[in-house]
Amino acid sequence: MSDLSSLRTPSQRIAWSTTIIVSTLVFIFLIAPILAIMPLSFSSGSYLTYPLPGLSLRWYDDFINSPRWMNALKNSLIIGVASTALSMVLGTLAALGLAQWKSRFKPLVLAFVLSPVVVPGVITAVGLYFFFAPIGLTGSYLGLVLAHTALATPFVVITVGATLQSFDTNLARAAASLGASPLYAFRRVILPLILPGLASGALFAFATSFDEVVIVLFMAGPEQRTLPREMFSGIRENISPTITAAAVILTTVSVILLATLEALRRRNERLKGG
């Protein structure tokens, strides 16, 4: 350990070992619950206990053959994709605008745009429930997509905004001086360079919608129940192994999203030459 050899005094070594031991315990605390739930979904028994009586895929079979769960999966995907698309359009435009806008109101506008992340979910949900009910937007896909878009857009603004910050505006000027129209310059010069930022923004937006449950609890009718919503009622009633199968599916989606983000980050660092 290069880190240990550079430590001279015994007390420094003790401090460093303590840091490592405590951190290891915290890492176990963070990861163990997620790992512990996975094998249970492959159990052949119907109790959520170890040791497993045997291995089987019956709970995945249960999940796939259940109209309730498949409908929830479908809803999660529809609402997730739709709100991602909408928040990408609104968020990217706003990030482009914010990058150029010079005004003393800018911090205020930025705070407003980011506020859906900070305001407690229940407050947003209650407000939307009162607001959308009279105009028939509760119990509808459109209402949920609009609400999820509001929650997801701040992440798009942050991510795309961060990419634009490192973007060299001289490149756009160079394109203009070479005769490119603004739209052409955007499509051929700016877009390819900020594409990784856009992609991470989309992933954040999708993850936000895919994991959201409080607003769905208030606003979704029986037709619009999403995966987290089904899990919520499942956990409330009685945790069956089918829920653990759903959990594994959700976790797999998270891992894919995380891995894609990491790949984008690495690509970005490589391009920067860092």
Place this chain on the structure above:
Amino acid sequence: MTAPSATSANASIEMPLKRQLKRVERARQFKALGLILPLLVFLLFTFAGPIAGMLWRSVEDRDVRQVLPHTIAALAGWDGKNLPDEEAFAALVSDIQAARAAGTLAVAAKRLNYALNGFRTILTSTGRNLKGAPERGTAKETLTRINPAWRERATWTAIRDAGGPVTSFYLLAALDLVRNADGAIVSAPPDQAIYRNVFARTFLISLSVTVLCLILGFPVAYLLATLPPARSNLLMIFVLLPFWTSLLVRTCAWIVLLQSKGVVNDSLHWLGIIDEPLRLIYNRFGVCVAMTHVLLPFMILPLYSSMKAISPAYMRAAASLGAPPVTAFLRIYLPQTLPGIGAGSLLVFILALGYYITPALVGGAADQMISYFIALYTTETANWGLASALGAVLLLATVLLALVYGKLVQGQQVTGGMKN
């Protein structure tokens, strides 16, 4: 942009150029604003408007006014010291009869029952027993005969105070305060006062979770910031994977682990540490463990970025000047992490304040936080005024803390401290 000094020779050329530049710049700014505008309009409709609507509902009071309009009008000049005059009684009789015919009496009864327990019965029984219009001048007699409550001053002040169109009733109720018959603000009777308790509990749980996150997160952030990037990037997965895993999955996992036949109890039993399963979930312990698990990454990430910015040279300098490691840590390192500690703690605390899902699933009846009551009054009992008032108090606390947070992270990268 600095303009060259204007001499008389080139002034005539420069002025139009300057103006032209200004015009181009102004057009650019308009275009920028035009790009932001769609999102602002969208958020007005899907976020700011709904929240403003909720805030309005916390002070709006129109139900009684709509159902008993003549009574409210007749009570407008009432001094509140004695019983109202015959005119008010007559107005009430006609209002009740009209409301009964229209089927709206229950709306007023529900609102008045919040103000005075038992008002629902008073109003419905009166409505049931009113037969035809009483003779002129006998309304008071008729009403007090049907229900002696109409002889009480409090019954009438309740109607007057619920007359709207705005009221402080719900906001006061959210803080366990009521107006007494003389209009003074006093504490609610102990059997009805629960919200101060709920707020204190919400605050306490959030604080415990924040402290737990800080204790657990600090060494991890330190380790990640100190290790060479190749290794810390690998370990970062342990922080990011739970961060990205669905809240429901994590909550579900804790139930599986901590239930009475769960992994933890089984292991402890197998090790011979316990005979009977411990109660680890559906109580405060379970809530704190699960919430700490959910919020820990929000502590580690800001701590990590503040520690990453501390140059190791400072610690070496301290050591070379003869500072013992503990002194160097306390006097040199720790103060530099304070912005990170502040940002992480505030972020975790703000997020914890508004938590709903985790306590709802792993907490007992005595562990429900303020969000639970807001949800309860919205969807179950439909006491929207009270739900909105509790929401307003929670929102105020969140906004104040968020302002402090904003000041704290100002100058640092503007990411909102979120998933970045």
